Amino acid sequence: xxxxxxxxxxxxxxxxxxxxxxxxxxxxxxxxxxxxxxxxxxxxxxxxxxxxxxxxxxxxxxxxxxxxxxxxxxxxxxxxxxxxxxxxxxxxxxxxxxxxxxxxxxxxxxxxxxxxxxxxxxxxxxxxxxxxxxxxxxxxxxxxxxxxxxxxxxxxxxxxxxxxxxxxxxxxxxxxxxxxxxxxxxxxxxxxxxxxxxxxxxxxxxxxxxxxxxxxxxxxxxxxxxxxxxxxxxxxxxxxxxxxxxxxxxxxxxxxxxxxxxxxxxxxxxxxxxxxxxxxxxxxxxxxxxxxxxxxxxxxxxxxxxxxxxxxxxxxxxxxxxxxxxxxxxxxxxxxxxxxxxxxxxxxxxxxxxxxxxxxxxxxxxxxxxxxxxxxxxx
Amino acid sequence: xxxxxxxxxxxxxxxxxxxxxxxxxxxxxxxxxxxxxxxxxxxxxxxxxxxxxxxxxxxxxxxxxxxxxxxxxxxxxxxxxxxxxxxxxxxxxxxxxxxxxxxxxxxxxxxxxxxxxxxxxxxxxxxxxxxxxxxxxxxxxxxxxxxxxxxxxxxxxxxxxxxxxxxxxxxxxxxxxxxxxxxxxxxxxxxxxxxxxxxxxxxxxxxxxxxxxxxxxxxxxxxxxxxxxxxxxxxxxxxxxxxxxxxxxxxxxxxxxxxxxxxxxxxxxxxxxxxxxxxxxxxxxxxxxxxxxxxxxxxxxxxxxxxxxxxxxxxxxxxxxxxxxxxxxxxxxxxxxxxxxxxxxxxxxxxxxxxxxxxxxxxxxxxxxxxxxxxxxxxxxxxxxxxxxxxxxxxxxxxxxxxxxxxxxxxxxxxxxxxxxxxxxxxxxxxxxxxxxxxxxxxxxxxxxxxxxxxxxxxxxxxxxxxxxxxxxxxxxxxxxxxxxxxxxxxxxxxxxxxxxxxxxxxxxxxxxxxxxxxxxxxxxxxxxxxxxxxxx
Numbered sequence: 001x002x003x004x005x006x007x008x009x010x011x012x013x014x015x016x017x018x019x020x021x022x023x024x025x026x027x028x029x030x031x032x033x034x035x036x037x038x039x040x041x042x043x044x045x046x047x048x049x050x051x052x053x054x055x056x057x058x059x060x061x062x063x064x065x066x067x068x069x070x071x072x073x074x075x076x077x078x079x080x081x082x083x084x085x086x087x088x089x090x091x092x093x094x095x096x097x098x099x100x101x102x103x104x105x106x107x108x109x110x111x112x113x114x115x116x117x118x119x120x121x122x123x124x125x126x127x128x129x130x131x132x133x134x135x136x137x138x139x140x141x142x143x144x145x146x147x148x149x150x151x152x153x154x155x156x157x158x159x160x161x162x163x164x165x166x167x168x169x170x171x172x173x174x175x176x177x178x179x180x181x182x183x184x185x186x187x188x189x190x191x192x193x194x195x196x197x198x199x200x201x202x203x204x205x206x207x208x209x210x211x212x213x214x215x216x217x218x219x220x221x222x223x224x225x226x227x228x229x230x231x232x233x234x235x236x237x238x239x240x241x242x243x244x245x246x247x248x249x250x251x252x253x254x255x256x257x258x259x260x261x262x263x264x265x266x267x268x269x270x271x272x273x274x275x276x277x278x279x280x281x282x283x284x285x286x287x288x289x290x291x292x293x294x295x296x297x298x299x300x301x302x303x304x305x306x307x308x309x310x311x312x313x314x315x316x317x318x319x320x321x322x323x324x325x326x327x328x329x330x331x332x333x334x335x336x337x338x339x340x341x342x343x344x345x346x347x348x349x350x351x352x353x354x355x356x357x358x359x360x361x362x363x364x365x366x367x368x369x370x371x372x373x374x375x376x377x378x379x
Numbered sequence: 380x381x382x383x384x385x386x387x388x389x390x391x392x393x394x395x396x397x398x399x400x401x402x403x404x405x406x407x408x409x410x411x412x413x414x415x416x417x418x419x420x421x422x423x424x425x426x427x428x429x430x431x432x433x434x435x436x437x438x439x440x441x442x443x444x445x446x447x448x449x450x451x452x453x454x455x456x457x458x459x460x461x462x463x464x465x466x467x468x469x470x471x472x473x474x475x476x477x478x479x480x481x482x483x484x485x486x487x488x489x490x491x492x493x494x495x496x497x498x499x500x501x502x503x504x505x506x507x508x509x510x511x512x513x514x515x516x517x518x519x520x521x522x523x524x525x526x527x528x529x530x531x532x533x534x535x536x537x538x539x540x541x542x543x544x545x546x547x548x549x550x551x552x553x554x555x556x557x558x559x560x561x562x563x564x565x566x567x568x569x570x571x572x573x574x575x576x577x578x579x580x581x582x583x584x585x586x587x588x589x590x591x592x593x594x595x596x597x598x599x600x601x602x603x604x605x606x607x608x609x610x611x612x613x614x615x616x617x618x619x620x621x622x623x624x625x626x627x628x629x630x631x632x633x634x635x636x637x638x639x640x641x642x643x644x645x646x647x648x649x650x651x652x653x654x655x656x657x658x659x660x661x662x663x664x665x666x667x668x669x670x671x672x673x674x675x676x677x678x679x680x681x682x683x684x685x686x687x688x689x690x691x692x693x694x695x696x697x698x699x700x701x702x703x704x705x706x707x708x709x710x711x712x713x714x715x716x717x718x719x720x721x722x723x724x725x726x727x728x729x730x731x732x733x734x735x736x737x738x739x740x741x742x743x744x745x746x747x748x749x750x751x752x753x754x755x756x757x758x759x760x761x762x763x764x765x766x767x768x769x770x771x772x773x774x775x776x777x778x779x780x781x782x783x784x785x786x787x788x789x790x791x792x793x794x795x796x797x798x799x800x801x802x803x804x805x806x807x808x809x810x811x812x813x814x815x816x817x818x819x820x821x822x823x824x825x826x827x828x829x830x831x832x833x834x835x836x837x838x839x840x841x842x843x844x845x846x847x848x849x850x851x852x853x854x855x856x857x858x859x860x861x862x863x864x865x866x867x868x869x870x871x872x873x874x875x876x877x878x879x880x881x882x883x884x885x886x887x888x889x890x891x892x893x894x895x896x897x898x899x900x901x902x903x904x905x906x907x908x909x910x911x912x913x914x915x916x
Contacts, residue, residue, distance in 0.1 A: 055493030055498070058489040058492055059489045061448070062485050062489050064452070065485060066478065066482060068459070069474065069477040069479075069482075070481070071459075072459065072473075072478065073471070074474075076466060077467050077470070079458075079474065080459055081467075083456060084463040087861075088857065094460075098868065098872075099449070099868070100449070102876075105442060105446075106876075109442070151545075151714040151715060152464070153464070153467045155463055333471045334548040337475055340552050344483065348483050352486045352487075356490055359491075362501055362502070377434070377438075378497070
């Protein structure tokens with residue numbers, strides 16, 4: 001295998017790792033944000049819930065930022081095209097995301113119930129909307145998107161944004177993503193929350209996991225009937241990265257199942273995902289929140305792994321110009337760039353994981369509403 | 380066809396969101412190190428007042444930091460959402476520093492900021508101090524990588540254009556990272572942040588001193604900030620000079636616009652224009668006040684090097700535009716046919732490709748193929764004129780920035796002088812000057828951004844990619860939607876931010892005031908102003 005091909009594959013894998021890290025860590029915080037109004041019935045409880053992730057949300061959010069930066073660098077054409085084509089939803093995602101840091105920092109700094117109520121709504125929006133958009137974007141990508149490129153590499157959109165917002169399969173994926181985040185956030189609230197907060201969080205999280213499992217199964221039944229994409233001409237994976245003049249691509253229902261037929265070991269991914277979604281709520285029901293949290297993480301690994309396994313090497317297929325579909329082979333950065341970024345990733349990722357774990361360990365322990373309400377240094 | 384309205388709206392949105400983000404960044408950069416300095420004194424001396432100082436200024440830091448983080452999210456995604464051609468064209472080299480920034484710097488800053496705020500009781504003193512330093516280091520490392528990326532837009536080194544992928548490909552990490560423009564700009568920007576942070580602390584402390592509140596706390600904060608500020612304000616001017624020289628070396632159109640040089644003068648007579656109303660259409664300065672023989676040594680650091688005026692720069696651009704049109708035409712032919720002859724033709728002119736892309740805007744129907752022989756001189760003329768940025772904006776943004784830059788040196792110097800003599804409260808004009816100066820460094824940083832980025836026009840990547848062809852192919856409706864949303868949200872945010880900033884600054888440090896007896900007995904120590912001995916105490 002050529003080095004360039006290997007680098008492209010490694011970065012496709014790392015893209016999956018990033019999307020998973022983002023889903024697990026940011027998803028957890030989003031779940032807490034979504035649940036905030038429901039697990040906290042009074043201000044002390046809500047503050048306790050917020051401070052459970054208080055020391056960590058900012059670090060977790062970097063997964064999101066790094067996701068953007070890494071797609072930009074490793075798959076520049078994907079970054080340029082997907083973010084522009086999904087403009088309306090990306091802007092909605094940004095609007096909701098940017099409320100969150102401000103909400104954390106500002107909510108408890110004014111002692112007025114209207115002020116705090118308003119920010120609590122901001123938490124709900126900034127928790128639920130990004131997760132729905134995140135899932136829906138992946139759901140849209142799975143079905144292919146209408147776009148083509150001109151000779152200079154500029155994209156042109158061939159479909160209305162209304163379709164991206166309101167297409168049933170994408171909404172299913174959005175709901176799945178939200179349900180998983182509620183499971184993850186609920187598990188975290190159980191780990192560090194006390195009494196009523198943990199009790200209410202448990203109920204929501206169990207439902208979140210169970211609904212996710214149901215949606216995952218429905219999605220699994222649905223996918224074989226969706227138009228997938230497949231190369232119909234031989235492909236040189238080490239090709240120069242351009243979507244122009246590429247080999248022919250066909251749209252076929254069931255094409256997303258081909259990788260599973262060729263490599264049955266890939267069935268492990270959906271199995272893992274489903275196992276996480278079924279066992280996660282069971283662990284929470286048995287009051288084992290740490291186990292439930294990790295099973296939630298496994299559910300995400302399985303879900304994103306399933307999508308990756310189904311689509312590989314496609315990243316964002318085009319329904320209107322299939323041969324210009326963006327793939328791991330034609331949308332990546334140069335070998336030089338991917339190589340250096342890999343060096344940086346190998347050095348800094350272990351460091352990031354190490355100090356993040358240390359931070360969680362250091363700030364561990366239950367968050368008590370009484371104590372929180374007496375401390376005006378906390379959120 | 381590229382819709383000029385969409386390009387202009389995209390530029391407007393990017394400028395507004397970047398300028399807005401940059402309202403908060405400099406304070407984060409500077410205040411983080413001031414917090415680290417305060418906490419260092421706390422760890423060394425063990426005096427609780429320095430812990431109170433770290434915590435109080437840390438609270439204001441947090442109010443500012445949150446909105447900086449929030450608006451930074453927009454920036455990371457806006458290249459993709461609004462500048463698709465740009466992202467495609469340079470993502471391979473421009474995206475890399477952004478990704479490394481996330482991995483190396485932003486993770487560190489964001490993870491440790493949580494521990495800095497909430498880890499006081501769970502960390503030993505030295506460990507917490509280390510955490511604070513990691514936050515300061517992380518935020519400034521972030522700035523480094525962002526400015527490495529920006530440096531590429533100003534002086535695209537470390538990448539070459541590849542006609543097979545239709546983009547610039549990364550070829551040299553060292554050249555990118557150690558680009559002189561990037562390095563000078565990083566130090567200039569970080570230190571401008573230190574100036575902002577220092578004046579922020581000094582100004583709010585001055586407010587307390589004017590009101591005779593929290594005197595010990597305020598006097599110590601004032602002194603640390605003033606000393607910090609003297610060094611930073613001197614350094615920021617020095618680095619500014621280095622940057623000006625970089626413009627002379629790699630961005631001569633920016634330099635000509637900054638100084639309003641319409642015509643090349645024989646060295647060393649080039650006059651330095653203090654005041655003028657540059658008129659771009661008449662191509663001259665109105666009501667100019669000039670000092671001859673100053674600009675040549677100031678910019679070139681020599682007596683006999685000519686500084687090219689706008690007239691020469693446009694003249695020099697013309698052959699590049701003619702070549703560039705050839706390059707772009709050949710490239711398009713090659714893209715369709717993969718014809719080796721077209722490639723050879725492209726290779727001949729490839730270094731001027733950007734000028735051909737720039738000419739596109741002035742070609743009939745934006746199509747270079749439709750330029751007739753008769754059209755050509757007109758298209759070349761208009762394109763050459765377009766290589767010059769808006770001179771009025773550049774000229775005045777620069778002058779405002781520099782004038783305030785020097786004024787800050789004076790504010791800090793007087794502040795430090797009176798603070799060291801323990802005479803601050805006897806000079807209320809000094810305190811008032813410091814207090815009213817709080818927003819000025821922020822404003823000056825904004826002007827610095829305008830000088831750098833307006834001066835880069837008409838390019839998004841200097842000499843390679845015109846801004847006009849960089850934008851996404853959105854409709855006007857999309858742009859209106861996002862612009863209105865940003866305007867609404869950002870207005871609410873700034874209102875909340877200012878409200879909280881004023882509220883918490885007025886509340887003052889909620890710390891235990893040291894009992895008078897203990898203070899009188901302590902005597903002047905490290906960084907300890909002796910207000911206890913003053914007659915009005």
